[in-house]
Amino acid sequence: MLLEVKSLCTEFPVKRGVVRAVDDVSFEVSEGEILAIVGESGSGKSVTSLSIMGLLAEPGHVAGGEMTFDGKDLVHLSEKEYREMRGNDMAMIFQEPMTSLNPVYRIGDQIVEAIRTHEKVSKKEALTRAIDLLRKVGIPSPEARVRDYPHQMSGGMRQRVMIAMALACNPKLLIADEPTTALDVTIQAQILDLLRRLREDTDMAVLLITHDLGVVSEIADRVVVMYCGQVVEEAEVRLLFDNPMHPYTLGLLKSIPRLEDDDSKRLYMIKGMVPNPLEMPPGCHFSDRCDSCMQVCRERMPELVQVGDHKVRCFLYEEQDGHAKDAAEVKANEEKAREAIEAAREVSTAEALIEGDVAREAEEGGADER
Amino acid sequence: MSKKTVLATQGAAGEVTNSQAQQPVEKRESIWKDVLDGIVSNKAALVSAIFILLLALIAIVTKLVPGILPYDPYEQNLAESVQGPSAAHWFGTDIQGRDIFSRVLVGTQITLVVGLAAVAISLTVGVLLGAIAGYKGGKWDTVIMRIMDMMLAIPSILLAIAIMAALGQGIEKAVVAIGLVAIPEYARIVRSEILAIKENDYVAAARVIGDSNFAIVFRHVLPNALPSIIVRATLGISSAILDCAALGFLGLGVQPPDAEWGDMLGRGRNELFRAPWLMIFPGLAITLTVLAFNLLGDGIRDGLDPKSRKR
Numbered sequence: 141m142l143l144e145v146k147s148l149c150t151e152f153p154v155k156r157g158v159v160r161a162v163d164d165v166s167f168e169v170s171e172g173e174i175l176a177i178v179g180e181s182g183s184g185k186s187v188t189s190l191s192i193m194g195l196l197a198e199p200g201h202v203a204g205g206e207m208t209f210d211g212k213d214l215v216h217l218s219e220k221e222y223r224e225m226r227g228n229d230m231a232m233i234f235q236e237p238m239t240s241l242n243p244v245y246r247i248g249d250q251i252v253e254a255i256r257t258h259e260k261v262s263k264k265e266a267l268t269r270a271i272d273l274l275r276k277v278g279i280p281s282p283e284a285r286v287r288d289y290p291h292q293m294s295g296g297m298r299q300r301v302m303i304a305m306a307l308a309c310n311p312k313l314l315i316a317d318e319p320t321t322a323l324d325v326t327i328q329a330q331i332l333d334l335l336r337r338l339r340e341d342t343d344m345a346v347l348l349i350t351h352d353l354g355v356v357s358e359i360a361d362r363v364v365v366m367y368c369g370q371v372v373e374e375a376e377v378r379l380l381f382d383n384p385m386h387p388y389t390l391g392l393l394k395s396i397p398r399l400e401d402d403d404s405k406r407l408y409m410i411k412g413m414v415p416n417p418l419e420m421p422p423g424c425h426f427s428d429r430c431d432s433c434m435q436v437c438r439e440r441m442p443e444l445v446q447v448g449d450h451k452v453r454c455f456l457y458e459e460q461d462g463h464a465k466d467a468a469e470v471k472a473n474e475e476k477a478r479e480a481i482e483a484a485r486e487v488s489t490a491e492a493l494i495e496g497d498v499a500r501e502a503e504e505g506g507a508d509e510r
Numbered sequence: 511m512s513k514k515t516v517l518a519t520q521g522a523a524g525e526v527t528n529s530q531a532q533q534p535v536e537k538r539e540s541i542w543k544d545v546l547d548g549i550v551s552n553k554a555a556l557v558s559a560i561f562i563l564l565l566a567l568i569a570i571v572t573k574l575v576p577g578i579l580p581y582d583p584y585e586q587n588l589a590e591s592v593q594g595p596s597a598a599h600w601f602g603t604d605i606q607g608r609d610i611f612s613r614v615l616v617g618t619q620i621t622l623v624v625g626l627a628a629v630a631i632s633l634t635v636g637v638l639l640g641a642i643a644g645y646k647g648g649k650w651d652t653v654i655m656r657i658m659d660m661m662l663a664i665p666s667i668l669l670a671i672a673i674m675a676a677l678g679q680g681i682e683k684a685v686v687a688i689g690l691v692a693i694p695e696y697a698r699i700v701r702s703e704i705l706a707i708k709e710n711d712y713v714a715a716a717r718v719i720g721d722s723n724f725a726i727v728f729r730h731v732l733p734n735a736l737p738s739i740i741v742r743a744t745l746g747i748s749s750a751i752l753d754c755a756a757l758g759f760l761g762l763g764v765q766p767p768d769a770e771w772g773d774m775l776g777r778g779r780n781e782l783f784r785a786p787w788l789m790i791f792p793g794l795a796i797t798l799t800v801l802a803f804n805l806l807g808d809g810i811r812d813g814l815d816p817k818s819r820k821r
Binding site for chain 2: 193195198223224225226227228231232234236239240241242243244245253254257258302305306308
């Protein structure tokens, strides 16, 4: 196992209390695997990745749990040891390629710097390697492009350069924090293609942080769904998409428009808003927004339990004593969750229709008066 | 223009992305080229730059070949005391009968050296303190910036006089005093620039590739703050020259018989109505030099300001 995260807790003390941005998160990444962490803004996915890289901004800190990378304990690593690992064993690319490169240096020099930070090689040798890296990430005529400044490149090109920089020292793990969010769909597809190809060539593991389920289905091997700092579901990618269990995952997938959808129905929407991290509902964090919410959900936090090939955190699949329910009951409850969502969707469709009628009547009424 | 087209065709032949970038293909050579562009495109700045180069030339030549001066600037000749401008003495003579023209020329040495050395001191210390305060933040920021605020609260010339009083007289001490007094201005500018720059993703990217804080500040953060530092330093030279003249005027700068413009001004003030040339020429020299550095600073600022840059 390359990266093992066990019950990680990351906290940010603020004036009004302590925000637990990452709450008891556990997952594993093995060599050459692409693991996607999905969740909406504020679900703690980026903080998880920063915790792994040891780059949490003050006053954020890891409050508990274990992180092991390649046999090394990350939680108790000194800053110096961390620095040696960053860029060397683990690398990271960011969401915004337009600002991720230093505008005052040529891109070649920036890649050379990335190489020379960790390896004692001559400038010339590093430059040759930089050109190779640029070629590897699909930049045409890299010999000329190393002399370019970042502002002479498009967003897709810059993201390629960022990936080249990240690959400079052949890391074992690449953390990609929404690498395609700022790019248009064609470039997005190219970058995902590139990541997949690089994984095949170098057997590098990728931890992909995203909120885009389309991206996930295209590239990931396994998916961790996060909500409000917790893992709510984890499964192989196909399994998750074909058979989502947690009402949140179900809701996310239902809210993607599909061509074969019934036009008369509204697109499903998860009701409500992400709760304020300082005022979490007492039971399950998702209880206020869940269509299948039960009494127990408001009182207690469900555990993450193994149900078949899934891991899921929901009382639909868990007995009060913390054990998974038997297969028949799970099946029935899955069905129930689906029905609850369909019902909620019909209600919202009906409401929209009524609203539309009211608006139309008002309009007609106005016309009559005139 | 033709150069640009050549670049554009090269770019198009090389790859296809430039058309997507929607930016004019423009070769940014370096910040120094922008500085030069700013000076050349601004007539006042260009004239100022030439004037400053001339001053530098005068300073160097009079230092190396003192014989080139019409008179020995230090030789007293009481027979020719306080004579008005004439063909023999273009700027007249002072009370001791020394040729003012020669003394004004020699004065450029002290003025330029003091201006540059004082700025070097305040720049080095100010940038360092500002960088620590801005990048480290927290307690470092509070302590450093409150000390800077305290220094700013005291009028700079008063502070310089106090420092001179503690250090004693002499031109090198004047340089230290003038340099110390200007530190807070640089520290403030650098701190505020760094606060903005350190939030950029490329700083995070540098940490991700394993750069140390030292490398990040000096390789990634400070070079991006360079434009405002350069502009501030150029303008800083003129205020250093002015401070030096003020100290000289108050009799705290150079030791006689050294020629320094502020000192000449101060010694001439008793004879202002009888012999105005004692003050006019050194005063003019100070004014023109300070004006030249200010205009040069303006030109450089225009060159480095992306909004005013012509596309």
